[in-house]
Amino acid sequence: MKLPILPALLLTALTAFAADSNWNTYLGDKASSHYSTLRQITAKNVATLEVAWTYRAGGTDANNRSQIQCNPLIIDGVLFGTTPDLQAFALDAVSGRELWRFDPASVKGFTKSGVNRGLVYWTDGTERRIFFGNDHYLHCLDARTGLRVASFGNGGSIDLKAGLGRDVSGLALQSTTPGVIFGDLLIMGMRLGEGPAPAAPGHIRAYDVRTGKMVWRFNTIPQPGEPGYETWPPNAYTYIGGVNVWTGFALDEQRGLVFCPTGSAAFDFWGGNRLGQGLYANCLIALDAKTGRRVWHQQLVRHDLWDRDLPAPPNLLTITRDGKKVDAVAQVTKSGHVFVFNRETGEPLFPLREVAVPPSDLQGESAWPTQPLPMKPAPFTRQLFTADEITDISPEAHRQVLDRFVKLRPHTQFLPPSREGTIIFPGFDGGAEWGGAAADPEGILYINANEMPWVLNMVETKQTGGEPLSSGEAIFNQICAACHGLDRNGNKAQNVPSLVGIGQRLKPADVLALLKTGKGVMPSFAFLSDTQRQAVVDHLFGTKPAAAPANDAAHKEELGGTDALGNIPYTMTGYNRWLDTNGYPAIKPPWGTLNAIDLNTGEYRWRVTLGEWPELTARGVPPTGTENYGGPVVTAGGVIFIAASRDEHIRAFDRRTGKELWKAILPAAGYATPATYAVGGRQYVVIACGGGKIGTRSGDAYVAFRLPK
Numbered sequence: 184m185k186l187p188i189l190p191a192l193l194l195t196a197l198t199a200f201a202a203d204s205n206w207n208t209y210l211g212d213k214a215s216s217h218y219s220t221l222r223q224i225t226a227k228n229v230a231t232l233e234v235a236w237t238y239r240a241g242g243t244d245a246n247n248r249s250q251i252q253c254n255p256l257i258i259d260g261v262l263f264g265t266t267p268d269l270q271a272f273a274l275d276a277v278s279g280r281e282l283w284r285f286d287p288a289s290v291k292g293f294t295k296s297g298v299n300r301g302l303v304y305w306t307d308g309t310e311r312r313i314f315f316g317n318d319h320y321l322h323c324l325d326a327r328t329g330l331r332v333a334s335f336g337n338g339g340s341i342d343l344k345a346g347l348g349r350d351v352s353g354l355a356l357q358s359t360t361p362g363v364i365f366g367d368l369l370i371m372g373m374r375l376g377e378g379p380a381p382a383a384p385g386h387i388r389a390y391d392v393r394t395g396k397m398v399w400r401f402n403t404i405p406q407p408g409e410p411g412y413e414t415w416p417p418n419a420y421t422y423i424g425g426v427n428v429w430t431g432f433a434l435d436e437q438r439g440l441v442f443c444p445t446g447s448a449a450f451d452f453w454g455g456n457r458l459g460q461g462l463y464a465n466c467l468i469a470l471d472a473k474t475g476r477r478v479w480h481q482q483l484v485r486h487d488l489w490d491r492d493l494p495a496p497p498n499l500l501t502i503t504r505d506g507k508k509v510d511a512v513a514q515v516t517k518s519g520h521v522f523v524f525n526r527e528t529g530e531p532l533f534p535l536r537e538v539a540v541p542p543s544d545l546q547g548e549s550a551w552p553t554q555p556l557p558m559k560p561a562p563f564t565r566q567l568f569t570a571d572e573i574t575d576i577s578p579e580a581h582r583q584v585l586d587r588f589v590k591l592r593p594h595t596q597f598l599p600p601s602r603e604g605t606i607i608f609p610g611f612d613g614g615a616e617w618g619g620a621a622a623d624p625e626g627i628l629y630i631n632a633n634e635m636p637w638v639l640n641m642v643e644t645k646q647t648g649g650e651p652l653s654s655g656e657a658i659f660n661q662i663c664a665a666c667h668g669l670d671r672n673g674n675k676a677q678n679v680p681s682l683v684g685i686g687q688r689l690k691p692a693d694v695l696a697l698l699k700t701g702k703g704v705m706p707s708f709a710f711l712s713d714t715q716r717q718a719v720v721d722h723l724f725g726t727k728p729a730a731a732p733a734n735d736a737a738h739k740e741e742l743g744g745t746d747a748l749g750n751i752p753y754t755m756t757g758y759n760r761w762l763d764t765n766g767y768p769a770i771k772p773p774w775g776t777l778n779a780i781d782l783n784t785g786e787y788r789w790r791v792t793l794g795e796w797p798e799l800t801a802r803g804v805p806p807t808g809t810e811n812y813g814g815p816v817v818t819a820g821g822v823i824f825i826a827a828s829r830d831e832h833i834r835a836f837d838r839r840t841g842k843e844l845w846k847a848i849l850p851a852a853g854y855a856t857p858a859t860y861a862v863g864g865r866q867y868v869v870i871a872c873g874g875g876k877i878g879t880r881s882g883d884a885y886v887a888f889r890l891p892k
Contacts, residue, residue, distance in 0.1 A: 206257045206858040209301040209361045210619065211816070213434040214499035217621030217629075219859045222820035223866035228890060229822050229835045230845045235867060235889040236279030237850070242268030247881045248678040248703060250854060251873025252617075252813070254301045255885065256313075257860035263302050263313055263326070267873055267883050269295040271302065271315045271322075273329060276869075277862050279887065283329030287317050290331070293340070294318055296701050297357035297374065300431070300617065300855075305364050305392050312392065314369060316358025319343050321371065323395065336395030343373055344383070346397045348406075349421060351383035355706030360617070363432040363441065365472040367392050370441055372428030375449070377490065379644070379751040380662040381710050382449035384420065385427020387468075389475060399475035403427065403445055403463045410477070411462035423457050425449035426464045430617055431496040433512065434472060435526060441472040442512055444493030451490040452600045452641065453753045455547030460485050467497060467514050467522070469529060479529030483514065483522055486551035488543070488599050489639075490611050491517050495619030495814070502626040503783045504532065513622065513782060515615035515630055518596075519564030522557050523782055533559040533785055543599035545641060546752050550599045559785030563615075563778045565770075568594045568608040568636050572770050576804070580763035587761075588769075591638065600641045600755070608770070610637035611758055618814030618827060618856050623838070626783045629815050631793055631827055632776050634808075635768050636761040641753045642669065655722030658715055661754050662708065668757045671723075676877045677758055678704060682723060691720050767796070768810075775808030775828060777815065779841060789841035794828025810877055812854040816868075826853025826870050829879055833857065833870050833888075851875075851882020865889050 203220040211217050224232070243249050244267065255264035262276040266284075273282040287293040296318045303314035304326065311326035312335075321343055323335035331339025343358055344351050355376035362371035368389040376382040387401040403426040404419060405411040415423070425448045433442040448457050448464045465484035470477055484491045497514040502523075510526040523532040537553040565572065573584050592598060594606040613633045620630040644661045660669065666679045673681035685694065698716045701707035708716065721727070761769040768774045772792070779788035794809035811827035817838055818824070826833040831852045835845040851874030859868045868888045875881035 204861040205259065206255070206860045207304050208256070208363075209254055209303070209431060210496065210814070210856060211858070213363055213436060215431070215433040215496040215619065216498060216500065217619070217814060217816050217856065218623055218818070219816065220819045221859055221861055221866045222818065223861070224818065224822055224868070224890060225820040226822055226837050226844055231890055232835075232845060232847070232868070232888040233891055235887040237887075238274055238279040238281070238885045240266040240272065240883045240885065242266040242270065243881045243883045244703075244875070246680065247875055247879070248680070249873065249881045250298055250678075250875040251871040251882070252298050252300045252855050253871045254856040255858050255869060255871065256302055256304050257858060257869070258304055258326075260862045261326075262869065262885075263304070264871065264885060265299040265302070265315070267875075267881065269297070269299055269317050271313065271324065271329065273326070274885075276860060276867065276887075279885070285315065285322070285324055285329045285331075287320070287322065293320060294700060296703060296706070297359050298704065300359055301361045303361045303364060303369060305369070314361070314392075316361065319356040319358065321358055321390070335393070341390065341395040343371070346388065346400065347384055347386055348400075348402070349384070353707065353709035354381055354383045354424070355701070356383050357706070360429060360431045363434045364392065365389075365434055365436065365439070365441065368398055368472065370432060370472065372431070372443070374429040375425055375427045376706055377425055377447070377449050377451045378662055378665050379450045379453070379754050380708070382424025384424055385445065387428055387443055387470070387475070389472075401468075401470055401475040401477065404448070405462065414460040414462045416456070416458060419457055423448055429492070430494060430619075433497045433499050435499055435510075438527065439472045440469050440478060440526070442497050442499070443468040443470060444495070444497055444514060446492030447484070447487035447490060450751055452488055452639065452755055453545060453548060453751060454486055454488060455545075455549075456751070458486070458549050460551060461487075465491060465493060467493065467512070467524070481522065481524060481529055481531075483516060483555065485554060488548070488550060489597070489607060494613055494616050498620050498622040498628060499526065500622040500626055500628070500782065501624070502532070511782065513620070513628055515620050517609060517611070517614040517616070519562040519566065519609050519614040519632060520557055521560050521563070521628065521630070521780060521782070531557070533557050538596060540597040541595060541599060545600065545602075548599070550597075554597050560780045560782070560787070563630055563776070563780065563790075564609045564613075564632050564634050566596060568606050568770055574763055574767065574769055574771055576763065576767055576799070577765070580765060580767065583764050584761070584769040600639050602641050605639045606636055606761075607639050608636040609633060610635045610760065612810070612812075616812055618812060621815045621817040621823070623817050626781065627788060628780045628782050629817055629823055630778050630780065631811050631815060631825060632778060633810050634770060634774050634776065635810055636770050638759050638761050640756040642756055644752060644754050654715065655718035655720070658711070658719050659722055661751065663719070665755050665757060674757055674759070676760055678875060686724050691724050691726070694723060695720050772807035775811045777823070777825065777836060777841065791836070791841040791843070793825065793834075794830045794832070797830065812876055814856040816857045816859055818859060824857045824859065824868050826855070826857060826872075828852070829877055831874070831879070847888065849882075849886060850884040852879045
């Protein structure tokens with residue numbers, strides 16, 4: 184029977200209702216808005232929320248190093264998510280009962296590594312598929328059963344290391360954040376290595392959702408004849424890595440534009456082998472989603488030396504300018520800025536100014552002389568760490584921080600890395616981080632922010648006399664010390680274990696295997712030769728190297744045989760937060776905030792702290808906010824939901840005023856973005872509680888809340 188043609192407005196309303204009952208796309212929709220039109224939960228009744236169900240996924244790490252960063256999908260009453268040990272699953276979204284589970288490790292040849300932030304759903308009305316990225320593979324699952332779809336790729340999976348234009352075998356590559364669907368294309372990014380070790384290039388690719396065949400590729404490091412090639416050294420595309428979209432995308436389906444926020448080129452903190460502006464690193468790029476053709480781009484950091492990746496998908500929203508509606512794209516940054524552009528043309532909707540940048544004094548380096556910053560909105564974090572901003576939580580803390588402060592280079596914006604120590608503020612984790620911002624239909628942007636100083640110290644990879652260190656020590660200093668530290672003490676806040684006394688916990692053969700395969704967030708170092716890996720193990724265990732000495736010609740060739748390993752003169756001593764003697768940030772509060780910015784005017788509606796340290800509150804210290812990971816969700820009911828804080832709570836704020844309306848304790852910290860959905864006429868809010876970051880305990884729970892009947 185032929186169905187009647189519905190009036191356009193009614194059809195739009197019905198479609199919106201169906202979409203908003205679901206949460207069928209990472210971060211809510213393809214515009215990356217984090218917005219839902221559901222309004223059953225309101226500012227007036229949110230305080231009565233109660234737990235509807237709790238699902239225990241299992242798979243936590245006994246050493247509290249596992250996480251769940253997943254923003255789940257909810258489609259027609261079924262929730263799709265991932266576990267701490269990187270399995271995909273489906274639940275009944277009303278009861279939390281498990282329906283199926285897929286473990287990549289159950290398939291011969293597959294391993295699990297990295298983290299997972301979400302999944303991709305596709306349907307043609309008949310078939311229903313879930314795309315699940317893990318390690319360097321993309322798996323295609325039947326949404327009804329969790330079984331791999333054999334017609335996709337090789338038995339249901341494709342290897343994302345293939346099709347990058349050069350051999351990347353042995354290099355770090357992980358699929359952590361979901362791509363975005365345009366028609367029958369799945370547009371994908373990936374996470375890559377960022378250290379002085381060799382890194383894969385971060386080209387953006389689109390795959391046929393039915394077959395897994397690559398349809399197009401946009402080269403983020405241009406090749407000869409492509410625009411931007413002249414902004415790199417000759418043939419940089421053959422050896423430079425990074426310039427990848429690790430955060431996810433935003434898609435304007437009507438215009439067929441996909442917005443791609445890229446990261447920095449590798450190595451993050453020394454670019455003597457990549458001198459120049461370096462397109463398309465640190466760019467917001469608008470591509471034709473059908474062909475991969477560049478439409479426009481804006482580079483937000485030139486020749487990045489500070490790990491200023493664009494940290495989150497941009498938000499597509501409509502703002503009012505001079506009485507007219509303008510479709511815009513807004514990009515938040517680690518530095519605490521919001522860049523707003525015309526979605527079609529890339530024209531800045533608030534003026535940009537060029538800021539002069541201090542020169543670098545590191546060997547071979549040349550900092551780009553200026554950087555662009557928006558005139559509006561004002562930054563959502565402080566920009567300078569001065570002596571006046573040193574913590575005053577206690578006299579002892581103030582003195583301890585001041586003693587170190589006077590020994591570091593004075594902080595200025597874009598101060599290049601140094602051997603003396605450079606303050607990075609906002610820190611390596613923002614400002615904004617991968618949780619990103621929410622946007623409502625009124626043009627208001629809601630963004631949570633970190634205000635944590637970090638300290639970056641560069642060290643030479645060779646001895647003062649210029650002679651190479653012993654091979655194992657040289658390789659460790661160059662590719663391992665950035666995470667584990669030159670002192671091997673690790674970094675608990677970054678989930679990096681200590682290697683001190685490693686012989687009491689592991690055997691040399693175990694470490695040798697880990698260097699080849701990687702595990703969890705540790706990437707594979709399979710690009711090292713067997714001799715090099717053995718040399719690192721000998722160095723860690725203090726055993727006499729069985730290999731040739733460092734001055735052996737063949738060994739020298741191993742250390743200097745590639746542009747990235749052996750010829751990079753510097754490494755860093757680690758990703759080090761600057762904390763006082765009691766473990767609190769070295770700067771005065773606030774340490775974490777939630778902000779509402781009116782992008783119609785560039786003015787702030789409100790700003791509040793996000794999270795607290797209970798022991799400080801008990802002492803009478805006003806809420807300070809905490810470091811936070813994961814983003815907000817905003818609803819038509821007038822409520823913002825966000826967990827993110829290290830104090831293991833989920834909170835609701837009034838969208839209009841920023842007033843905290845409700846909070847609930849979680850089984851572990853919710854370092855993920857919530858989702859909201861409706862089934863059977865009842866609205867739910869669900870959050871993944873994986874903990875495991877910044878020294879907090881790991882968890883395995885998804886918790887859903889709803890109003891009482």
